[in-house]
Amino acid sequence: MEYLQFIIIILFSPFIQGVIKKFKANMQGRVGPGVFQPYYDLIRLFQKDMVISRVSSWVFKATPYIVFASTAAAAMIVPVITTSSRLGMMGDVITLIYLFALGRFFMALAGLDTGTAFGGEGSSREMTVAILVEPMMMLSIFTAAISARSTNIGRIAEMHNILYSPSHILALSAFMMVIIAETGRIPVDNPDTHLELTMIHEGMILEYSGRYLALMEWAHYMKQMLLFTLAFDIFFPLGISTSTEISNLAVSSAVYLFKVCFMAVLMAVIESSRAKMRFFQLPSLLGGAFVLAVLSLLTYIMMGG
Amino acid sequence: MESYFYTGILFFLLGAVISLIPFQRAKNYIYILSAIGAVTLIISGLYLSSGTQIHIPSIPISSFLEFAFQGDALSGFFVTVISILALPVSIYSIGYTKNIGNKGLMGFLYNLFILSMYAVILSGNIITFLISWETMSVVSYFLVTFDRDKQSAKDGLIYAVMTHIGTAFIIALFLILYKNTGHMDFSGIKASIITLPPDIRSIIFIFSVIGFGTKAGIIPLHTWLPKAHPAAPSNVSALMSGVMIKTGIYGFVRISMDIMGNGPDWWGITIIVIGAVSSILGVLYALMEHDMKRLLAYHSVENIGIILLGIGASMLFRSNGLYTLSAIALIAGLYHTLNHAIFKGLLFLGAGSVIHATHTKNMEDLGGLIKSMPYTGITFLIGSVSICALPPFNGFVSEWLTYQSLILGFQSSSITSKIVLPLGGAALALTGALAAACFVKVFGISFLGAPRSHHAEHTREAPLSMIIGMAILAVLCLVFGVVPDAVISMLSSSVFQLTGTYGLLRGNWFLHINETVATLSPVSILITVVAVFISSVIFILVVSGRRKTTYSDSWDCGMPSLTSRMQYTATAFTKPIRMIFKRIYLPRREIRVSYIVKPFFVKSIKYSGEITPFFEQYIYEPLTILIHKFAGKVRLLQSGSLHLYLGYILVTLILLLIFGK
Numbered sequence: 001m002e003y004l005q006f007i008i009i010i011l012f013s014p015f016i017q018g019v020i021k022k023f024k025a026n027m028q029g030r031v032g033p034g035v036f037q038p039y040y041d042l043i044r045l046f047q048k049d050m051v052i053s054r055v056s057s058w059v060f061k062a063t064p065y066i067v068f069a070s071t072a073a074a075a076m077i078v079p080v081i082t083t084s085s086r087l088g089m090m091g092d093v094i095t096l097i098y099l100f101a102l103g104r105f106f107m108a109l110a111g112l113d114t115g116t117a118f119g120g121e122g123s124s125r126e127m128t129v130a131i132l133v134e135p136m137m138m139l140s141i142f143t144a145a146i147s148a149r150s151t152n153i154g155r156i157a158e159m160h161n162i163l164y165s166p167s168h169i170l171a172l173s174a175f176m177m178v179i180i181a182e183t184g185r186i187p188v189d190n191p192d193t194h195l196e197l198t199m200i201h202e203g204m205i206l207e208y209s210g211r212y213l214a215l216m217e218w219a220h221y222m223k224q225m226l227l228f229t230l231a232f233d234i235f236f237p238l239g240i241s242t243s244t245e246i247s248n249l250a251v252s253s254a255v256y257l258f259k260v261c262f263m264a265v266l267m268a269v270i271e272s273s274r275a276k277m278r279f280f281q282l283p284s285l286l287g288g289a290f291v292l293a294v295l296s297l298l299t300y301i302m303m304g305g
Numbered sequence: 306m307e308s309y310f311y312t313g314i315l316f317f318l319l320g321a322v323i324s325l326i327p328f329q330r331a332k333n334y335i336y337i338l339s340a341i342g343a344v345t346l347i348i349s350g351l352y353l354s355s356g357t358q359i360h361i362p363s364i365p366i367s368s369f370l371e372f373a374f375q376g377d378a379l380s381g382f383f384v385t386v387i388s389i390l391a392l393p394v395s396i397y398s399i400g401y402t403k404n405i406g407n408k409g410l411m412g413f414l415y416n417l418f419i420l421s422m423y424a425v426i427l428s429g430n431i432i433t434f435l436i437s438w439e440t441m442s443v444v445s446y447f448l449v450t451f452d453r454d455k456q457s458a459k460d461g462l463i464y465a466v467m468t469h470i471g472t473a474f475i476i477a478l479f480l481i482l483y484k485n486t487g488h489m490d491f492s493g494i495k496a497s498i499i500t501l502p503p504d505i506r507s508i509i510f511i512f513s514v515i516g517f518g519t520k521a522g523i524i525p526l527h528t529w530l531p532k533a534h535p536a537a538p539s540n541v542s543a544l545m546s547g548v549m550i551k552t553g554i555y556g557f558v559r560i561s562m563d564i565m566g567n568g569p570d571w572w573g574i575t576i577i578v579i580g581a582v583s584s585i586l587g588v589l590y591a592l593m594e595h596d597m598k599r600l601l602a603y604h605s606v607e608n609i610g611i612i613l614l615g616i617g618a619s620m621l622f623r624s625n626g627l628y629t630l631s632a633i634a635l636i637a638g639l640y641h642t643l644n645h646a647i648f649k650g651l652l653f654l655g656a657g658s659v660i661h662a663t664h665t666k667n668m669e670d671l672g673g674l675i676k677s678m679p680y681t682g683i684t685f686l687i688g689s690v691s692i693c694a695l696p697p698f699n700g701f702v703s704e705w706l707t708y709q710s711l712i713l714g715f716q717s718s719s720i721t722s723k724i725v726l727p728l729g730g731a732a733l734a735l736t737g738a739l740a741a742a743c744f745v746k747v748f749g750i751s752f753l754g755a756p757r758s759h760h761a762e763h764t765r766e767a768p769l770s771m772i773i774g775m776a777i778l779a780v781l782c783l784v785f786g787v788v789p790d791a792v793i794s795m796l797s798s799s800v801f802q803l804t805g806t807y808g809l810l811r812g813n814w815f816l817h818i819n820e821t822v823a824t825l826s827p828v829s830i831l832i833t834v835v836a837v838f839i840s841s842v843i844f845i846l847v848v849s850g851r852r853k854t855t856y857s858d859s860w861d862c863g864m865p866s867l868t869s870r871m872q873y874t875a876t877a878f879t880k881p882i883r884m885i886f887k888r889i890y891l892p893r894r895e896i897r898v899s900y901i902v903k904p905f906f907v908k909s910i911k912y913s914g915e916i917t918p919f920f921e922q923y924i925y926e927p928l929t930i931l932i933h934k935f936a937g938k939v940r941l942l943q944s945g946s947l948h949l950y951l952g953y954i955l956v957t958l959i960l961l962l963i964f965g966k
Contacts, residue, residue, distance in 0.1 A: 052855070053859040095830070101741055115673075116860060138733075155822050210854075211845050
């Protein structure tokens, strides 16, 4: 039972990617691949041979496992359908952010390990985006943590007492920017491109193939689902079960499915209606979101929190 | 327990004495003696830090002057920190100093340097403290200039000047303390500090920030640090960055927290602001460095900032009467002090063995070292992951505690601290992300990819003793990250001494903070990561079976001429950061093109770019010019003419006769 949520994240994360892709295709007037396409992709990749660069070292080979493992460890911490889980004792929301950072650190190293300009470019850009995103993520979570008087994610979800206050809305909008940037979506990054000049995430993993690529992609899907779930836990915890009774879990699963679909539509809308920004315009976009996060904190304190 | 202590000191003294014997064979054993000394001092430091008192008889010089030593829990903790680093560094030095010129002098200074740090930490009165402090500064000056080249002489001079500015403030603050309390010994001063008016206490606080801050390397008093630390031999750099700058932290905590007791809110806020500024600017400047050791030195500035965030929060909570929170914040600060000693020591040793093997500090000439130096590579990687505060290594635990204590600001009653503390947290998050970028650069450019120059091509792994030294520290990075309880129980007596509570509840394997319902169990994170790692390896074996793996060239866009010069460089890697923070860096660049036939046939293009060292250029340079001008004016008095000097004496005499009565 304890590990159910962890398994949900691992098994359903490719599905969410498929749903987003489907919505996006519909919005752009295409039929698009089916929602299960990411699963087929993963299976296919797992069964392919690999080509590895001669220049690379063991860091390149260890990275897919480290990225997958750190994301999986993060999945242990985040409550998906119930806040009643002893695994939440393992760490809190700060731990979660740093587990993501661990994966990113190794991914960026792997980008440099193959000795190509693309990999280096991807790593450099990814770390730059992280510099802009991480303080913003921390601050918007601080607001939630301070108002819930806790950094434990389950606890924050149970308290949900900053709902619909001005600081809540500000923190939420900053956090949405975090999700877009962290999942490598338009306008920050383009997940579908392999054009050298624009790619960030894809640049880093360009040299990966076969099962390593499958692990990297899967970890990326998991991270995306985790970020969505984190947003629900912190900003829309309504409906999440606080116990492990089957009836409660059924309700909360249904609500969760609805929320995820809503989020997928939202992502598709944002991606279809915006163009990718130039890399050096990102600081003004993300800097603006950072200001929102600061404002959210200040509003919360000024309003007597 | 005293016997451990004396044995340890004796071994270091022995090491120093043997170094002076003109007998080459004996000199190979110097560092073995230091290592044994360090082991016994770890034991006595642990005893001390658990609250056991230690009595060291004082040595009277005259009725006024005596050398007095005292040891309490706080000193015990710092003794432990110094010894834990001194042990692996001594082992490392066995191999590292093999080909160094003037081994004897090195061994002598090395042992004396460590002894002087112990003396600073264990000083019981003002005079002892100042003499030990000065000894430490002078000995480290000789170590900085050990290589005897022009550059290290210049860097050494800057170090000497800056450190004495700091010492001047420390002397001033001790004089104020002595004048107002009438005591020379720290316990006497502490007992009668309560009678001091608040203004005087604030002056003492400011002086201690400047005096000890210079040694610790806070911004803007940091300028000596990135010059002096890299100039020294790497084993000494490890000690300087790892523990010597911590004596500044010790002095500050001793004076401003232990002796002075509670202060007003703004003390804590000042320290938090200094901490935030030092950590962000420290890491920003580190990003632009391509000299490995200078880069690490800037990271020391950053980490001192992180330590000060914890200590500042602790002071702020204590002056608000929130003692439990103060204890948590203090644990965070001191925990990070220990952690920084370990991973920074490790990184400097790693840099040392890279330089030992390649004879270059410039990262742009390195690359691919992980293949020829696998052990240095993996220990350096562990150090990098630890300093970036990534789980499950030690840096993460102390930064996690720092975050917790900054978030806990909501319990404070004053609006200012409610705002300042979480913003400190945001500064810490920014610092963390910048540090991660910086170490991706350091490790990725120097150890991964293909060799960028002949320096990096035919390298050999460091000798065994150096690897053992680094391996010990790498293991400690993991141990202190996974078993936080060990460190916190080591800290508890000092924390109790300073705040009156123990702070956080803890189980055997996890941290628990009641106030935020926050728990952290690094060991289960480690187990999870390892378990998923192994099971995904097995999963892949099952799902994909034995598939073929081909080794081939990297993707070269179909032009088969990829060379190592086409790789991303350190400069290129940090370019976006240089663009984003251009208001801070004030970058300049110059492109010179020479033509054969203008404008079509280019002969050569020269590119040079640099950032403006803001503090050096806009604060220190004008100040130096001002001092030189003033000195020029004073020089008029010193004409060198004997008659004029006799005239001075005459005038002084007459003036004294007139006004003397």
